[in-house]
Structure formats: C-alpha cells, structure tokens
Amino acid sequence: MGIELAGGPAKEPGLLLDVRGLTKVFGSLIACNHVDLQIAKGEIHALLGENGAGKSTLVKMLFGTLAPNAGEILWNGKQVRIGSPGEARRLGIGMVFQHFSLFEALTAAENIALSLDSTTPISAIAAKAKELSQSYGLPLDPGSLVGDLSVGERQRIEIIRCLLQEPDLIILDEPTSVLTPQEADKLFETLERLRGEGKSILYISHRLEEVQRICDRATVLRHGKVVAHCNPRQETAGSLARMMVGGDVHEVHREHPDHVEGAPLIEIRNLSQAPKGPFSMPLKDISLTVRAGEVVGIAGVAGNGQGEFFDAVSGEAVQADPATVRIRSIDAGTLGITGRRLLGAGFVPEERLGHGAVPGMKLSDNMLLARHRSDAKAFLGGGALGFIRRDAIEATTKRVVEEMDVRKSAEDPEASALSGGNLQKFIIGRELDRKPSVLVVNQPTWGVDAGAAARIRQALIDLTRSGSAVIVISQDLDELFEIADRIAVMAHGEMSQTIPIQGATREKIGLLMGGADTGAH
Amino acid sequence: MRLELAKRPQHSKLFSALSPFIAFVLTVIAGAVLFALLGKSPGAALYAYFITPLTDLWSLHELAIKAAPLILIGVGLAVCYLSNNWNIGAEGQFVMGAVVGAMLPILYPGLQQSPLALPVMLLMGALGGAAYAAIPAFLKARFNTNEILTSLMLVYVAQLFLDWLVRGPWRDPAAMNFPQAPRFTGYAVLPELLPASGRANIGILFALVAAVLLWVLLTRTKKGFEIRVIGMSPRAGRFAGFSTRGAIFFSFLLSGALAGLAGISEVSGAIGRLQPSISPGYGFAAIIVAFLGRLNPLGIVAAGVVLALTYLGGEVAQIEVGVSDKVVRAFQGLLLFFVLACDTLIHYRIRFVPSERPAAVLPEAKSDA
Numbered sequence: 001m002g003i004e005l006a007g008g009p010a011k012e013p014g015l016l017l018d019v020r021g022l023t024k025v026f027g028s029l030i031a032c033n034h035v036d037l038q039i040a041k042g043e044i045h046a047l048l049g050e051n052g053a054g055k056s057t058l059v060k061m062l063f064g065t066l067a068p069n070a071g072e073i074l075w076n077g078k079q080v081r082i083g084s085p086g087e088a089r090r091l092g093i094g095m096v097f098q099h100f101s102l103f104e105a106l107t108a109a110e111n112i113a114l115s116l117d118s119t120t121p122i123s124a125i126a127a128k129a130k131e132l133s134q135s136y137g138l139p140l141d142p143g144s145l146v147g148d149l150s151v152g153e154r155q156r157i158e159i160i161r162c163l164l165q166e167p168d169l170i171i172l173d174e175p176t177s178v179l180t181p182q183e184a185d186k187l188f189e190t191l192e193r194l195r196g197e198g199k200s201i202l203y204i205s206h207r208l209e210e211v212q213r214i215c216d217r218a219t220v221l222r223h224g225k226v227v228a229h230c231n232p233r234q235e236t237a238g239s240l241a242r243m244m245v246g247g248d249v250h251e252v253h254r255e256h257p258d259h260v261e262g263a264p265l266i267e268i269r270n271l272s273q274a275p276k277g278p279f280s281m282p283l284k285d286i287s288l289t290v291r292a293g294e295v296v297g298i299a300g301v302a303g304n305g306q307g308e309f310f311d312a313v314s315g316e317a318v319q320a321d322p323a324t325v326r327i328r329s330i331d332a333g334t335l336g337i338t339g340r341r342l343l344g345a346g347f348v349p350e351e352r353l354g355h356g357a358v359p360g361m362k363l364s365d366n367m368l369l370a371r372h373r374s375d376a377k378a379f380l381g382g383g384a385l386g387f388i389r390r391d392a393i394e395a396t397t398k399r400v401v402e403e404m405d406v407r408k409s410a411e412d413p414e415a416s417a418l419s420g421g422n423l424q425k426f427i428i429g430r431e432l433d434r435k436p437s438v439l440v441v442n443q444p445t446w447g448v449d450a451g452a453a454a455r456i457r458q459a460l461i462d463l464t465r466s467g468s469a470v471i472v473i474s475q476d477l478d479e480l481f482e483i484a485d486r487i488a489v490m491a492h493g494e495m496s497q498t499i500p501i502q503g504a505t506r507e508k509i510g511l512l513m514g515g516a517d518t519g520a521h
Numbered sequence: 522m523r524l525e526l527a528k529r530p531q532h533s534k535l536f537s538a539l540s541p542f543i544a545f546v547l548t549v550i551a552g553a554v555l556f557a558l559l560g561k562s563p564g565a566a567l568y569a570y571f572i573t574p575l576t577d578l579w580s581l582h583e584l585a586i587k588a589a590p591l592i593l594i595g596v597g598l599a600v601c602y603l604s605n606n607w608n609i610g611a612e613g614q615f616v617m618g619a620v621v622g623a624m625l626p627i628l629y630p631g632l633q634q635s636p637l638a639l640p641v642m643l644l645m646g647a648l649g650g651a652a653y654a655a656i657p658a659f660l661k662a663r664f665n666t667n668e669i670l671t672s673l674m675l676v677y678v679a680q681l682f683l684d685w686l687v688r689g690p691w692r693d694p695a696a697m698n699f700p701q702a703p704r705f706t707g708y709a710v711l712p713e714l715l716p717a718s719g720r721a722n723i724g725i726l727f728a729l730v731a732a733v734l735l736w737v738l739l740t741r742t743k744k745g746f747e748i749r750v751i752g753m754s755p756r757a758g759r760f761a762g763f764s765t766r767g768a769i770f771f772s773f774l775l776s777g778a779l780a781g782l783a784g785i786s787e788v789s790g791a792i793g794r795l796q797p798s799i800s801p802g803y804g805f806a807a808i809i810v811a812f813l814g815r816l817n818p819l820g821i822v823a824a825g826v827v828l829a830l831t832y833l834g835g836e837v838a839q840i841e842v843g844v845s846d847k848v849v850r851a852f853q854g855l856l857l858f859f860v861l862a863c864d865t866l867i868h869y870r871i872r873f874v875p876s877e878r879p880a881a882v883l884p885e886a887k888s889d890a
Contacts, residue, residue, distance in 0.1 A: 314760075315762075316759050316760065336762055337759070337760065337761075337762045338762030341762070347760070349760060351756070354754045354756055354757055355754075355756045355757055355760055356757070356760065357757060358750055358753050358754045358757045359753075359754065360753055360754075361749075361750070361753065365746065368743075368746060369750060369757060369760070369761045370760070370761060372743055372746070372761065372762075373762065380743055382742075385742055386742045386743035386744060387741055387742055387743075388741060388742060388743060388746060
C-alpha cells in the first residue's frame with residue numbers, strides 16, 4: 001500500500017499543502033463539507049472553529065486516520081492519498097495530539113523510540129532528542145520517567161518525537177490548553193523558530209488571542225464548511241469569534257461585589273490526603289471557605305491535584321475527620337457523595353462521559369444518576385422497592401433540556417450521542433435545576449464551544465446571585481477572570497491563598513501556577 | 522497480513538436483536554457439517570436433535586426439568602454480568618445449595634414428615650449457594666482478587682466435597698455400598714406439576730417467577746438501575762453514590778442463592794437424593810443461557826429452553842443416530858461461540874492490515890495527567 005502519485009493540476013508555487021473539496025460523511029452528518037485549505041511553506045496557519053465544526057475530522061483525514069469520501073489532497077503540487085499515519089509521516093506530516101499518547105511508566109526516550117519505525121538504539125535516539133531539545137529551546141531530559149513529568153514537559157516529548165521525523169508540516173491540536181502562560185510563551189518561540197526554518201504549522205485552537213499573535217493566516221470552519229480564509233492580524237477577537245459561531249457571542253454579565261458578607265456555605269479545613277497511586281497527587285493542608293454569593297476559582301496546570309481535590313470535596317473520597325469539610329456549617333467530612341448532596345451540594349466532574357454521565361444510558365437515566373436520593377420523593381415510588389417513576393424523571397429531563405438549550409437529535413438520546421458542549425450543558429443544568437446551595441464544578445467549559453461556554457458561565461453567575469456558593473476548578477484563566485470573585489492556585493497538591501479578582505493579574509496567577517512547578521524539579 | 526478489530530461508530534439495533542437467532546442458525550449449520558463429517562446424515566441427526574424431543578408430552582416434561590435450573594441460574598448470572606462481576610462458579614454454588622438443603626432430610630430424617638420441610642430446605646439451599654458465592658465476592662471486594670479464577674476453582678472444591686459426603690459420612694447404609702445418600706421422602710420431595718403426563722416438578726415455576734421478578738428489578742427499580750450503572754461505568758456509579766463493593770456482594774449473593782435454589786430443587790425433585798454427580802454442567806451451560814438471552818431475564822427463559830433442548834436432543838441423537846454424548850458439549854460450545862462472535866461483529870468490524878506496514882501506529886496509551 002504505497003502512496004499513489006498522479007499528475008497534479010497546475011501547481012501554485014510555494015504551496016506545501018493544497019486541500020480541495022475534502023468531504024467526510026458520517027451517516028447523515030456531513031462532518032466536512034467541501035473543505036478547501038491551503039498552507040504555504042513557512043507559515044503558521046490557524047484552523048479555527050467551535051467544537052463539532054469539523055476541525056478534528058479534517059485533521060484526521062490529513063493524518064491518514066480517516067479516509068475522505070470526496071475531494072483531493074495535493075502535497076507539493078502532487079495529488080496524494082494518505083491511507084495511514086505512517087504514510088502521513090513518510091510524506092512529512094507530523095502531529096502533536098491534544099491528548100498525549102505516552103506511556104507513563106517509560107522514559108521520554110523510550111516513548112520516542114516506540115513511535116519510530118527504525119531499529120535505532122535508544123541511546124542514539126536519546127542523544128538526538130537531547131540535541132533537538134537544546135536547539136529548539138525545549139528543555140527535556142530524555143532519561144526521565146514520563147509519569148514524573150509535568151504536562152508541559154510531556155508535550156515537549158510529543159513535539160520532539162514529531163520533530164525527529166523531520167516533518168515539513170506539523171499539526172498542533174490545542175497545544176496551549178494544558179500550559180501555563182509562561183510555558184505557552186516558550187512554545188510560541190519554538191514555533192516561530194520552526195517557521196524561520198521554512199517549516200509549516202497547522203495550529204488548531206479556540207484561543208483567539210494566540211491565533212492573532214502567532215498565526216499568519218487562518219481558515220475558519222463552521223458546521224463542516226469553510227466560512228472564511230483570513231489574516232487573523234487584520235481581524236479583531238470579536239470578528240473572529242463571530243465567524244466561528246455565526247453570530248455575536250453572548251457576553252457574561254456580572255458585577256463584582258466589593259466584598260461578600262454571605263454565610264460560609266462550604267468550608268474546607270486542613271485537608272490533607274496521601275496520594276492514591278504512583279501518578280496521583282497528594283493534597284497538602286488545603287483550607288478554603290466559600291460564602292454565599294461568591295464564585296471562587298481554582299486555577300492551576302492540569303494534574304496538580306485538582307482532580308483529587310474535587311473527589312475529596314464531592315465525597316467520592318471521604319475524610320477521616322468530619323470537620324475537614326463542612327457544608328452549610330454541618331460537618332460532612334465522613335459523608336459520601338450522597339450525604340453531601342442531601343446537605344444541598346451539587347457536583348460537576350471534569351470527565352463528562354464515564355464520570356458525570358454514563359455514555360450508553362439515556363439522558364433521563366443520567367438525570368436519575370445524580371438525583372436518585374435528593375429527588376427520591378419525585379423520582380421513586382413503592383417505598384423500599386424503589387420503583388422508578390419514568391414520567392417524573394422525563395419531565396425533569398425535559399425541563400433541564402429546555403432551560404439549558406441542550407440540542408439533541410432524539411427525544412431521549414444516549415449521553416454519548418450528544419456533543420461535548422450539549423452534554424455539559426445538560427450535566428450542569430441537572431445540578432442547577434436542584435438549586436444547590438453549594439456547587440463544585442471541575443473544568444466547566446473544557447472542550448465546549450464558545451456559545452455553550454458563555455451560557456454555562458452565565459448560569460454559574462446567576463446561581464451565586466441567588467445566594468449559592470460556587471467553586472470553579474479551571475485551567476482556563478480567561479474563564480476564571482470572567483466569573484470568579486477570588487482565585488486560588490493549585491500547584492503540587494498545595495493551594496495558595498485566594499486572591500481577590502480586583503488584585504489578580506494573569507502574571508501573578510501564572511507565576512503561582514508555574515513557580516511551584518519549577519520549584520519541585 | 523493480520524486482522525484488527527475496529528470499533529463501529531454505531532451498532533445496528535436490528536442486528537443486536539437478531540443476534541441470538543443468527544447464532545442459533547449458525548450453530549445448526551455448523552452442527553450439520555459436524556454430523557456430515559462424522560458420517561451421519563445431517564438431516565436425520567438434526568431432526569433427532571432438535572425436533573424429536575418436542576414431539577411427545579413426556580419429553581416436554583423432561584424439557585421443563587432441564588430448563589428450570591438453567592433459567593434459575595441464568596437470570597442470577599445476568600444480574601452478575603450486568604454489574605460487571607464475572608461469576609463463573611454457579612456450578613459450585615448449585616452443588617453447595619444442594620448439600621446445605623439436603624442437610625435437613627439427611628441429618629433429621631424425621632422432619633421430612635412436616636409440611637414445613639420443603640420450604641425450609643429450599644431456604645437452606647438458597648442460603649448455602651449464597652454463602653458459597655460470598656467467598657469469591659469477599660475476596661474480590663477485600664483483596665481485588667480475580668473472581669473468574671476464584672469462583673471457577675471453588676466449583677471443583679464443591680464437587681469434591683459432595684463426592685466425599687456421599688461416599689463417606691452421608692452414604693446410605695441401605696444402598697448396597699453405592700455412593701449415594703438416602704432417598705428423600707414425604708414433604709422433602711418437590712411436588713410434581715402434572716403427575717399424570719410426566720415428571721416435571723414445580724422447579725420450573727420457581728424459574729419463571731424468578732425471571733419475572735428479576736426482570737422487574739432490572740428494568741423498573743433503582744436497584745436494577747444501580748447494577749446497570751456500575752456495570753457500564755464504575756466511575757459514574759461512584760459519582761452517583763453507588764457502592765461498587767455493595768454491587769459485588771449483591772450480585773454474587775443473589776446469583777449464588779438462585780444457583781443454590783436450583784441445586785436443592787434438582788436433588789429434591791428430578792434426582793430425589795444426593796449422589797456424586799448431580800448436574801450435567803447446568804452452572805456452566807447457564808452462562809451460555811445468560812448471554813443467549815442477552816442478559817434479559819425474559820430472553821433467558823427462551824434461551825434456557827433452547828439449551829435444555831440441546832441436552833435432550835443429545836440423548837435422542839445418542840440413541841437414534843449413534844453419536845457420542847460429547848456432541849452436547851460441542852453444540853453448547855458452538856452456540857456460545859456464535860453468540861459472542863455475533864455480538865463482537867455487531868460492535869466491531871474486521872479490518873485486514875497488510876503486514877509490510879511497520880508498526881508505526883502511535884501507542885494508544887492515554888496519560889491521565
């Protein structure tokens with residue numbers, strides 16, 4: 001199975017990749033509809049679009065993991081058919097994935113060796129990786145165990161792995177979503193250096209500021225179609241966002257109160273916890289009080305204990321001392337998640353599928369999942385037998401779907417059939433509908449499109465206005481600056497003091513996120 | 522050249538429903554080939570195997586006797602498998618249920634004259650099976666032991682224990698040195714349904730009642746919801762506040778109790794006494810029944826009848842066509858193979874991967890940062 005070469009149509013000079021009319025159909029959904037994309041040699045090209053706009057599908061076709069239904073790909077002016085990632089690499093296309101594919105128990109060099117076709121000894125690979133890491137300003141020790149590395153360092157492994165194959169085109173999928181602002185700056189320097197060497201980069205991102213900062217041209221996708229080719233530097237963030245969503249993005253309305261005098265609704269006192277496994281973070285003496293009417297944001301780079309903190313607060317991991325977690329002034333440390341829900345708390349975990357919702361179950365079943373005790377009177381009958389009252393659950397599901405504008409294809413679809421943003425709106429709506437006095441949300445808008453994200457943020461603000469306390473754990477600093485009244489930072493299982501939003505700057509937060517990070521290595 | 526299974530983006534609902542029927546047809550075709558290779562006429566052999574047992578009233582009674590334990594055990598196993606607990610040891614729980622239930626008539630023969638004897642024996646049988654299933658459940662919940670191995674190994678312990686009992690302490694002194702316990706009498710015998718036409722007993726009613734009750738439990742109650750959630754997504758189950766350990770014990774104890782009830786019903790009904798072997802592999806065949814019935818208690822009733830037919834048909838084929846009784850196991854194995862193969866192909870498609878391609882695909886490991 002080789003690469004089919006055919007006499008291409010008229011060459012456009014300087015074009016590395018020329019995609020014409022690429023189309024991919026899944027059943028009744030046209031994921032990519034006659035997409036055109038031109039990438040010149042030595043340019044950083046942005047691919048913009050909301051979730052579900054067809055970015056991933058397009059990239060998968062370029063990297064050979066999906067076969068297009070129609071259209072052609074011209075590489076250096078010659079028509080090619082990319083049948084597998086191996087063929088893409090041989091052409092000179094490299095890819096750095098959003099979700100890393102690394103083995104935690106192996107070293108950086110071993111991970112790199114795994115993806116190479118050749119039988120080069122690992123020591124030679126390590127030496128080459130070291131050389132590349134120095135020349136591109138990507139500090140990395142090839143002998144270190146991946147499990148011990150920060151997310152930023154793991155990304156560097158992926159980038160070096162990609163560079164080792166000397167690609168002409170590098171595809172980066174949401175590369176900064178896991179980085180501190182300082183780490184992102186370093187990445188941008190590397191990208192500019194690569195551009196200087198004549199390499200081309202396809203940069204996929206939601207973050208308009210970054211795109212404007214480093215990208216030469218942009219292709220904007222909406223509902224599988226190209227809606228614009230533009231120069232992002234001649235656009236404003238607002239105009240780019242309008243192209244992406246096809247309308248004005250709803251701005252979150254709020255006023256920051258000077259100080260909050262509400263009653264403390266959730267108090268965490270000296271929460272410590274040993275790590276649960278070799279790659280899990282300990283929690284070190286965390287204390288935090290959130291009052292009625294305020295949003296406290298928890299910033300931090302992924303994997304610094306936020307997941308463990310969420311589990312400890314939600315009661316999926318219980319504490320030995322009841323006073324460690326107090327909800328509405330009642331000791332709740334020894335209560336499980338059901339007991340804490342009954343005290344008026346609601347929780348939204350980071351993983352939508354498989355944690356916040358069962359992928360293969362209908363939305364109405366997923367409604368029952370989180371509310372089988374708090375709404376036992378409405379949802380269950382028959383006393384101890386616990387007969388499920390489908391009509392009541394379906395009515396509540398319908399109410400939440402309407403309230404949060406959840407878009408779905410069937411009356412009561414399985415959770416996995418919804419797009420990420422719509423499922424997240426449902427999961428958050430499921431908790432909001434209970435009017436919880438405390439809501440703890442981990443990554444509320446991770447991978448959610450701009451329209452849905454704005455709606456979710458507004459809903460969180462509205463909840464605090466009605467007198468509830470909200471904790472938002474997020475890696476997205478823009479989001480925290482938009483909705484939080486105070487921000488604390490988690491690094492290596494420790495939590496900083498909260499900083500009132502009026503006194504917080506991105507630099508200050510970024511240093512707290514990254515400072516502790518470098519301190520440990 | 523090698524084969525790879527690639528997940529289908531959507532699986533066909535139609536074929537999911539048809540899968541047991543396709544599997545059955547494929548089993549019959551494979552059976553025809555099997556008989557032809559053995560030098561028998563496939564038509565006659567298959568007729569003897571699948572049709573003859575249904576042609577007279579007497580053998581329909583036998584069908585009910587064979588189907589009862591298969592259904593009773595199968596519905597319990599369905600609860601286990603739905604909650605992602607792999608109880609493979611129903612055969613052992615069946616034997617221990619029979620042993621514990623038989624304690625009453627063997628150790629206190631006088632009590633067999635009381636009308637309460639049977640209900641007490643059935644209860645003891647269920648408790649015995651449940652207690653025996655509690656061992657792998659405890660080991661899994663406490664030490665994270667693989668329940669497939671522990672429950673399977675305990676089958677042989679139970680079988681040897683029964684063998685020792687009937688050759689040793691519980692041997693009937695009046696049995697001319699045959700290894701068997703005294704015959705049950707009076708109220709210790711499971712009543713027959715229609716004694717005029719055959720020997721089917723009320724065990725089949727237990728099976729039908731259990732199937733209906735478990736269908737209600739699984740589809741209509743919070744407990745059933747909890748079991749399905751934990752089976753499909755343990756992390757979401759914890760988020761819902763459901764206990765994974767609780768589900769381990771619940772499903773093992775329930776399936777153990779039903780297997781134990783089947784065991785005591787079998788010895789107090791169809792067999793009438795304890796003997797070294799009391800089951801032609803019901804506990805294992807019930808695994809096939811559970812999957813053939815798509816883990817749905819009502820589907821399992823139908824699947825139980827089909828598997829019962831393979832036992833009866835095997836006997837008829839042995840007599841009329843002259844094939845080995847091992848053909849029963851072969852048929853059951855084929856059936857399970859085809860059910861699982863159909864289910865796999867509904868969710869995955871086979872992809873041929875040319876061998877010259879280097880193994881350059883990125884490792885699929887996900888790092889949960």
